[in-house]
Amino acid sequence: MSLLAAALFLLLMVGGVPLYAALLAAGSLAIYQTGGWELLRVVPQQFFGGMDAFSLMAIPLFVLSGNLMNRSGLTDRLIDFSRLLVGPVRGGLGYVNVLGSVILAGVNGSAAADASALGALLIPAMEKEGFPRAYAAGLTAGSSLIGPIIPPSIFMILYSALTNTSVGGLFAAGILPGLVLALAFLILNALFCRRHGVPRTDVSELKGRRAAILRRAVAALAAPLIIIGGIVAAIVTPTESGALAVAYCLAVGFFVTGDLTLKGAASALYETARLTSAIFLIMGAASVVGWYLKWERVGARIAEALVGLGLLDEPRLLLVVISLIVFAVGMFMEEVAVLTLLTPLFAPLAARAGIDPYHFGIVMTLNVTIALITPPVGACNYIVAAVGKVPLGELFRAIWPFVAVALVVLSLLIFFPALTVTLPRLLGF
Helix, strand or coil: CCHHHHHHHHHHHHCCCCHHHHHHHHHHHHHHHHHHHHHCCHHHHHHHHCCCCHHHHHHHHHHHHHHHHHHCCHHHHHHHHHHHHHCCCECHHHHHHHHHHHHHHHHHCCHHHHHHHHHHHHHHHHHHHCCCHHHHHHHHHHHHHHCCCCCCCHHHHHHHHHHCCCHHHHHHHHHHHHHHHHHHHHHHHHHHHHHHCCCECCCHHHHCCHHHHHHHHHHHHHHHHHHHHHHHCCCCCHHHHHHHHHHHHHHHHHHCCCCCCHHHHHHHHHHHHHHHHHHHHHHHHHHHHHHHHHHCCHHHHHHHHHHHHCHHHCHHHHHHHHHHHHHHHHCCCCHHHHHHHHHHHHHHHHHHCCCCHHHHHHHHHHHHHHHHHCCCCCHHHHHHHHHHCCCHHHHHHHCHHHHHHHHHHHHHHHHCCHHHHHHHHHCCC
């Protein structure tokens, strides 16, 4: 991008202009400088074309199913089930936090939704149990990263649309890495609880309700099975699976739990429209910038530079370099834009280096997901700070151990591709 266009983008961002508008203005200026008014005709074509992909229809459905689940009382049932599963262990609510993220990840595919739902319920409860509030908020933000890795995943759907990679294959590839990430956060919580003497969780009030909790949890646990099972087994497409999940959550909310009201359903629709419209606008604007980068052969220039360094002959080293670039960019730019801008540049390089497309897809997805908790822009930090009433400065100081754990898991995925490619191959993708 030209220096003038880059300066305009930074100026607009500093001035508080929405990201999609800043990207669109900077991209349009860069295209105008390159080809004048005549070339500007590509701006509306690319802007609307970037949002016009059939696979993207699944995104609002998964977001809506997650919002309906929160308003149907199913999230509370999952937390009770997780508490019963964990039992009276030291710092039990920390484990519940992570397990809750694992289960909710199978419904909405959004870290922001997980952070909001679990943060409001668990951060105050964890503080009462003996956790520092900043740590509780950090664990909530960190465990929310599981949401975009365990299927369904909004980021994977976007990646699929950008690269024509099978969504089902990407979903299958994300299961093991998501569980490894969850295990890493469980280990971190165990070490923290032992070091700081967090007391055991009191679950005595649950003992007399075991049968009721298990019975109530069945309705909540069925939603992830519908979504993940249907897609991975190739029974339904991601879009069809999302529609089934929405129908299921509506039926359960209205007729089983009775907690979903017409007002609640309308609120869920509003939140879904607000989030997905932001995602689509950013994708459209990023497509304009992406077209300009292709026109200027930025990807080819990067490839030439990497060839000169011999990185295309070292796939793991190439992934490390790409991860460092994505990590640095992700600290200062919204995640959907990072994914939309950088995937078209790096995916062809990964293919030239012989990297499995599912392996690279999951590495790229986790890279972008980590940006959700890296200061100063990480969106989940702001969500958790708001719902948990934690000063943002305290959370920024507390979040780094969770960033480090996520980076360790990313390193494992880079150097042990079997973690990502085994399940897709077993399932025939």
